[in-house]
Amino acid sequence: MKLARFLFAPLLVGVLAAAVAAQTFPITDFEGFPTPSANGSVMFRQPSYSGSTRTFVDLNPPEPNNTSQVVEVGIAYSGTKSSRAVWQFLPDKPDAWLRLTTYTPPTGTQLLPNPAIAYAHALRFKIYVASGTPDFYLTLGTRDNANTAPIGGNGGHTGSIEWVGATSGDPITGGYTRPIGKLITAKDQWVEVVFNLPIEPCLPFASGTGVPPANGVLDGPQGTIECLAFTPVQPGAIGPYTVYLDDFEQVAVWSVSGNVELRDFGGDITQVPVTVELRQNGNVVRTATVTPDPSGNYVLTAVLPGTYDIAFKASHWLRTVVPGVVVDEADVTGVNVSLTNGDVDGDNEVTLFDFGALVAAFGSVPGDSNWNADADLDGDAEVTLFDFGVLVGNFGAIGDE
Ligand SMILES: [Ca+2]
Ligand SMILES: [Ca+2]
Numbered sequence: 001m002k003l004a005r006f007l008f009a010p011l012l013v014g015v016l017a018a019a020v021a022a023q024t025f026p027i028t029d030f031e032g033f034p035t036p037s038a039n040g041s042v043m044f045r046q047p048s049y050s051g052s053t054r055t056f057v058d059l060n061p062p063e064p065n066n067t068s069q070v071v072e073v074g075i076a077y078s079g080t081k082s083s084r085a086v087w088q089f090l091p092d093k094p095d096a097w098l099r100l101t102t103y104t105p106p107t108g109t110q111l112l113p114n115p116a117i118a119y120a121h122a123l124r125f126k127i128y129v130a131s132g133t134p135d136f137y138l139t140l141g142t143r144d145n146a147n148t149a150p151i152g153g154n155g156g157h158t159g160s161i162e163w164v165g166a167t168s169g170d171p172i173t174g175g176y177t178r179p180i181g182k183l184i185t186a187k188d189q190w191v192e193v194v195f196n197l198p199i200e201p202c203l204p205f206a207s208g209t210g211v212p213p214a215n216g217v218l219d220g221p222q223g224t225i226e227c228l229a230f231t232p233v234q235p236g237a238i239g240p241y242t243v244y245l246d247d248f249e250q251v252a253v254w255s256v257s258g259n260v261e262l263r264d265f266g267g268d269i270t271q272v273p274v275t276v277e278l279r280q281n282g283n284v285v286r287t288a289t290v291t292p293d294p295s296g297n298y299v300l301t302a303v304l305p306g307t308y309d310i311a312f313k314a315s316h317w318l319r320t321v322v323p324g325v326v327v328d329e330a331d332v333t334g335v336n337v338s339l340t341n342g343d344v345d346g347d348n349e350v351t352l353f354d355f356g357a358l359v360a361a362f363g364s365v366p367g368d369s370n371w372n373a374d375a376d377l378d379g380d381a382e383v384t385l386f387d388f389g390v391l392v393g394n395f396g397a398i399g400d401e
């Protein structure tokens with residue numbers, strides 16, 4: 001079994017969909033804290049706390065500017081309480097970003113400090129952004145410190161920091177600042193943010209500041225939530241920013257596996273990448289490329305609980321969609337498909353265009369000027385009458401949308 005490169009939709013933030021059963025590990029719903037809590041005392045410090053971003057924060061507006069506290073103001077995803085952070089950037093700071101940190105000094109009395117997270121599971125929470133707040137990218141900073149605390153326990157504040165969910169950022173020596181994570185644009189509504197830790201893209205914050213240095217890899221098996229990083233989409237957008245957070249938890253993810261039959265093919269199927277799309281409500285929520293083993297078996301790892309239509313497409317085969325695959329509290333097996341051959345041009349139909357493409361490549365072998373690997377339908381490294389036979393046999397077939 002080989003897994004090829006993974007592609008995914010790193011910027012996707014899901015609207016709240018009907019949930020299936022899931023194995024979850026709660027971190028906090030903020031219901032157990034007195035309100036309003038002292039500024040910077042529960043999970044997150046005040047916005048100006050981080051030395052790396054405090055020079056961007058405008059300290060002049062009156063409270064609640066520069067506060068992070070548990071509040072009970074009618075905006076909660078669960079119960080009546082949530083965590084609210086409010087800040088504003090100084091003008092003329094195009095490099096402004098905010099590192100909303102968790103941290104407990106040795107003499108500190110912070111509650112819920114440095115929550116531990118297990119990298120085998122996804123981290124998810126809910127966010128509500130008040131209207132008027134500029135759009136931003138949200139990235140998770142994790143201390144990659146292999147702590148042994150229970151999930152949500154104090155994982156400590158040592159260890160290098162990795163940017164989870166970041167696909168780019170401002171490069172600095174050995175790492176990145178202003179990380180570009182998940183795009184958050186929804187206003188005045190709760191949306192779900194998921195960092196699927198086993199497969200999430202990751203960049204190092206900076207090397208040399210932890211042991212081992214940040215390397216863009218979650219070395220695990222655990223880390224701690226060090227911060228949430230907020231990077232304005234429009235550089236320097238002043239704000240104010242008003243953000244509510246609720247229901248931090250981890251959720252177990254599962255594999256989906258089965259067999260892909262690539263019909264009418266005698267070549268090496270382990271060299272045929274198969275594109276797998278996970279779709280929900282018609283939207284592609286994740287795209288991965290898997291490569292079958294010699295028997296055609298594939299495994300797609302780290303699938304979030306949910307109900308999916310799963311689409312399979314390989315180069316010159318038609319797409320097949322398996323509807324209604326439920327992933328809840330166990331690995332899913334037996335998601336098997338059989339793909340129809342003959343789609344030389346890859347448009348998901350077997351038509352005269354494929355016939356034309358095959359004619360153009362007829363008689364060719366690899367290295368010839370008219371060689372077309374996708375016209376070699378049967379995989380014998382030559383475009384011959386046998387390939388015509390495959391095309392004719394499937395002529396007119398149309399793949400699933
Ligand atoms: Ca709550
Ligand atoms: Ca690491």
Ligand SMILES: [Ca+2]
Nearest residue numbers: 343345347349
């Ligand atoms: Ca075609």
Ligand SMILES: [Ca+2]
Nearest residue numbers: 376378380382
């Ligand atoms: Ca052939």
